[in-house]
Amino acid sequence: MGFIRLFKHHKFLILFCGFIYSFVWFTNKIFEQPSKFDKTVTSYHASISIKNINFIFEYLSKLQINLLLIDPFLLDYLFIHRLPFRKFQKRIITFGITNDSIHIINVLSSEKKFSVTISRSFNNASIDHIFIEYNQQLIHLAILHEKKSYFLIRPTTVHLSIDINLSYGDTARVIELTEKEFIKDQLPFYYPNNVFHFLWLYKRSEFLECNRTLANKMKNQFHIYQNRSQINLVILPMRNINYILNKLEKNYWLAGGTLLGNNLCF
Template sequence: MGLTSLIYQNKSVILFCLVTYILFWLTIATFQQSTNRNKNQQLRRLKYRSDSTFSFILDGLLPLKVNLLLIDPYVLQYLFIDQFSFDKLEKELITFGIIDEFVEKFLQSFQGNNFSINISKNDLSNHKISTDHIFIEYKQKIIHLAVFHKYKSFYLIEENTISLSTNIQLSYGDTLRAVEPTEIAVHEYSFFYPRDVSHFLWLYETSKFLHCSQVLANRMENEFHLYQNTSQLNVTVVPMRNIAYALNKLKKHYWLAGGTLLGWYRHCGLIPFTQDADFGLFAEEYDESIRNHFLGNPITYLWGALGLVNDSLEFRLYTGRFTLDLFWAYREGDHRWCGYQVQRAKFRRTLPLLETVCSCDLFGSRFSIPCSPIDYLDGEYGIDKWKNPLEKNYTWVNMKFHSLWDDISWMYATRLYTRQGKLRRDKVAIDWISKHFNYSLTSIPSFLNILPNEPVVLPPLKTKLVYGSPIKRKKIKKKRFKSSHRNQIK
């Protein structure tokens, strides 16, 4: 048998051995490169750590194999946004997060002979002691470990209860705060940090956490027999989470508004007979990314855009079973206002400035709310009037008639979309506009899908628009109550 024939008959075995040989040496080479890289990192770290107090403390913590997540807003900005070196950081205290299930192991394993340790604890209702904060001090530098307590789909960091130096301002522990799970990466000094630092810092601005009124929620059930509607929750939870998630990713501040906010605070859920959900947004943060996200969205799609970007803008989203409204709030002096449209009449609801928003729990997820929800509800419904359910003759106390859309504005103030995100041109869209329009429409003009650079010129009005006659006011008022009453029966 010739050599060629022998090779041919055993080609599979030879090929396997060759591939194995190559993979073996590739593995050896990769391992050597990794080892050399780790050695270089360690040498580089030791070079800078010799005079770093923070590094000395971390050297004592990291061997315990307890994952530390850098959450200090100042340090995250310093390292990953401003791109400065950790070794040159001048700060008295740095805050890391630690999962509560690792705390006991950490306290048992950590030998703090060279360190001063202070622990903030909290007595829970079930007579258990909760460790909330650990302060490890060495040479006037402090590593602060803020404990993440699992709370439904996110984490809570409790308020610190022990005294600290007056010049220390805590970023976590100053108040109760919520932290959402985040993707992480590893720093060269072996601690973890949020992979998307910019988004983590943006969420921190709204992380102050508020609880609903369990006292009022119990009263709604015990005295008024108003219970959470399970079938309603099943069609509400997913679309509300979808909206909150999208607005957070787009870095658009929002808050639960109107009857949705009232449902959260008074019922610790939803008002049982509500038929939609309301979100408020800052008008100055608007851009087309919001419209583009919800056009044709498979969960909550943009059904109608009412108003203009600079005047009374409202998005109506729909799931096929449930309506969700996004209202933009415009700043004006010492307050804000958002528009409410009834036929061609524009109403305005006055709101507080809402310079910041906070966090809450609803359906086990984190949502944003006004930081002073009681003041917000007092302004919408009247002082303390919202604490009792009102089922008849409800009206907004902060809503006033403002003006009428003129013909040109009206053509832009109502745009309807299909589930696929296309401008509707069917009879429904034509009737919606022409019903309160001075002209007959046979089709929807294509220019309505975008805002023109120059105004569209229409012929002179056939009739003068008048708002205020007794008959018309009565009809509009009745319609308004019907429209607002559908989800605001209190």
């Protein structure tokens, strides 16, 4: 009886509250379905992506080449955020390979399962990038050209889809020789021994070519590299400073003086 009396006195308020509750419940149900669907679709695409990636890995493993993971996005995903590789999805992944692995291009070009695109230098003298596509999944192999104190990765000369963002090949970049220590765990590729430091170096990896004509002129005029005292006084200390500041992850630059004016290349 008490409830009936309460309902009679407050029936409009009770009905209004019931209406609000029903409206909120119904609205949540409507938006919950797309959310579940999105998760299912994401999971599906992740599964397809990793299957395609693993398929390419299995093929490349037969060619016995060392894949060096240099893709900053995947390095951050695996070793900074500690997320599982089996759930990774990205249309293109970049690896570095050394010049002695370029021979694989002959095998890849004859393989009908893949679409292979090659980027050569402007003078067509060397191969700089290999793009392997399988079911819209791209594995990017950037050739590491070894110089005196760094590996050079040249910019690509091929035009890729506008939805592909390159981490290497977008411009000339370098990987320092001090970073060549790669390790391999349970993953089908090698990765930098110090991922944090490697990612820090990537932010300043863009390579600016010096004026070689002027540098050679100055080198011949002042007999640089032939004078042991000059090497001990200038070049070796600069290399040591470069090594120390890189280890400390400190940005630095030449701000002026004779060395900058001479535009020497080391």
